[in-house]
Amino acid sequence: MGPWRVTFVTNPDDCNLRCIMCRSGSGWARPPDRRQRPRRRMDLALLRRILEERRGSGLAEIIPSTEGEPLLYPEMDGLLDLCAAAGVKVNLTTNGTFPGRGASAWAERLAPACSDVKVSWNGAVARTAEAIMPGLRFEDALAGLRDFAAVRDRVTSRGWDRCRLSLQVTAMEPNVAELPEIVRLAASLGVDRVKVNQLQVHFEELRPLSLRRSAASIARWNAVARACRAAAAEVRRRSGRKIALENVVELQPDPRHPAPLGPCPFLAQEAWVTVDGRFAPCPAPQRKRLGELGSLRERTMGEIWESEGYRNLCRDYRSHPVCRECSFRRPGGA
Secondary structure, three states, rough: OOOOOOEEOOOOOOOOOOOOOOOOOOOOOOOOOOHHOOOOOOOOOHHHHHHHOOOOOOOOOEEEEOOOOHHHOHHHHHHHHHHHHHHOOOEEOOOOOOOOHHHHHHHHOOOOEEEEEEEOOOOOHHHHHHOOOOOOOHHHHHHHHHHHHHHHHOOOOOOOOOOOEEEEEEOOOOOHHHHHHHHHHHOOOOOOOEEEEOOOOHHHHHHHHOOOOHHHHHHHHHHHHHHHHHHHHHHHOOOOOOOOOOOOOOOOOOOOOOOOOOOOOOOOOEEOOOOOOOOOOOOOOHHHHHHOOOOOOOHHHHHHHHHHHHHHHHHHHHHOOOHHHOOOOOOOOO
């Protein structure tokens, strides 16, 4: 039937922070700094056309820009309205500054429309968080998260379709020791889940920060992963429930093959649409090496989904050199 979720890279050049790990906003980003070129933004008409074509197909969620800050997308209100009309939920990741409207006003708009709001969170203390996300004010982020959680609790039900609130952490050397405390902090703030992603090495300057680079760094991560699970077992959210953890899995000790390989969680399930309308099969940084599969400006999602090139990739990905090393292939899809 097609993807159950589609990520639209709506505005990769719009951001008010300079997170060191961001491949478009970091001070290490290449090609030249985003400020030296026109900002790229997706035409809302393209998103509307894809949603109309996918109506009745099983599409349940869309994700707006995972590169850049989606709340700076000028067409965000239009995007939310289109999704509501199509009966599709929004899954949103924000840097937690809630630009323009503030946390409470954004919560009023987002909580009824979203299945999940993930707030990027990369330190348990101000010094760490602000070093990883330059431009962030940690105390403001704390206050904003509290305000967002309070409004979410007021405007949404506690049923199966309630908007989940998550912290999304990029695990790396500067913050790895603080991860168990981030779990405890999340529980105290009314957060439902902590999702941890391993650092993607987009620039050589990031390589020394990766926890997958050596046997010693992997051992450090594995010890912290166990400590995070212990913290989640100890603390309780205000509801009395445990906080959920995602991707807090131990790595194999060999740095050449640290990720325990499981099935691909994306192929034949999700799709990505780049800001210029190209179809992408997954979020892996090396995804261009998986081949050119077509443009949504020229073909429908259904046509690309059923194409020979995409079907061959879904069938043969385990032997592809990009997929053989992909850290997104977690065991059992965990």
